[in-house]
Amino acid sequence: MESVLSTLEITPIPCLRDNYAYLLRCKSSGFTAVVDPSEGSPVLAALDGRLDYILNTHHHWDHTGGNEALLEAYPQAAVFGHASDRGRIPGQTEFLEDGETIEVGLHKARILFVPGHTTGAIAYHFRDDLFTGDTLFIACCGRVFEGTAAMMHASLQRLAALSPQTRVWVGHEYTLANLGFAQAAEPDNKDLVSTLARAAATRKQGLATVPSSIELELKINPFLRAETDTDFARLRSWKDRY
Numbered sequence: 001m002e003s004v005l006s007t008l009e010i011t012p013i014p015c016l017r018d019n020y021a022y023l024l025r026c027k028s029s030g031f032t033a034v035v036d037p038s039e040g041s042p043v044l045a046a047l048d049g050r051l052d053y054i055l056n057t058h059h060h061w062d063h064t065g066g067n068e069a070l071l072e073a074y075p076q077a078a079v080f081g082h083a084s085d086r087g088r089i090p091g092q093t094e095f096l097e098d099g100e101t102i103e104v105g106l107h108k109a110r111i112l113f114v115p116g117h118t119t120g121a122i123a124y125h126f127r128d129d130l131f132t133g134d135t136l137f138i139a140c141c142g143r144v145f146e147g148t149a150a151m152m153h154a155s156l157q158r159l160a161a162l163s164p165q166t167r168v169w170v171g172h173e174y175t176l177a178n179l180g181f182a183q184a185a186e187p188d189n190k191d192l193v194s195t196l197a198r199a200a201a202t203r204k205q206g207l208a209t210v211p212s213s214i215e216l217e218l219k220i221n222p223f224l225r226a227e228t229d230t231d232f233a234r235l236r237s238w239k240d241r242y
């Protein structure tokens with residue numbers, strides 16, 4: 001039963017050069033999960049003697065590189081990823097399909113299968129929080145490495161349809177560069193001007209620009225706003241060369 005009195009505490013952990021792992025802690029039960037541990041040491045340092053789940057959004061090393069070090073310290077932790085990532089995610093024990101739910105203490109997350117960046121990409125959708133890995137970034141999206149532009153566009157449209165107040169926690173701190181490209185794509189977009197000023201001030205203080213929200217992304221993210229596969233593909237190939 002999800003209690004309104006229970007809080008899911010979310011802490012971004014900067015990893016590698018510009019990755020974020022996320023520490024998730026259910027305040028009522030102490031149940032602890034980590035999303036996309038890029039490397040072991042910063043995550044181990046952030047943990048408080050308990051790790052129940054490792055939640056991977058996709059198989060890339062900069063999202064799973066810490067799995068083995070964490071499993072050495074917490075051998076009982078379960079490792080989640082998409083069913084099709086079997087053999088690609090180190091230590092994977094749980095093989096998820098679209099629409100399944102998992103529980104982090106009192107907090108339920110629904111699995112959204114969002115192929116495009118990779119063919120096994122998933123997002124973890126908690127009531128108020130969405131972990132997108134490299135599918136959706138602030139003001140951008142990930143490169144289409146394994147899927148097709150049409151696949152990626154459909155995946156992003158699914159995320160765009162979530163409740164506007166959903167907080168969005170992304171895999172990389174690419175926000176300033178992304179906003180620069182977004183301004184080139186949409187020079188008349190006033191929301192981009194204010195968002196860029198806010199993000200620049202945040203980064204100047206050395207802070208993370210996460211979380212965004214679906215509501216904000218619908219205003220500033222050209223890739224979420226692309227109406228057709230063709231628009232999306234054209235935008236994505238422009239960004240690849242930008």
Ligand code: ZN
Nearest residue numbers: 058060117134
């Ligand atoms: Zn990736």
Ligand code: FE
Nearest residue numbers: 060062134171
């Ligand atoms: Fe990545």
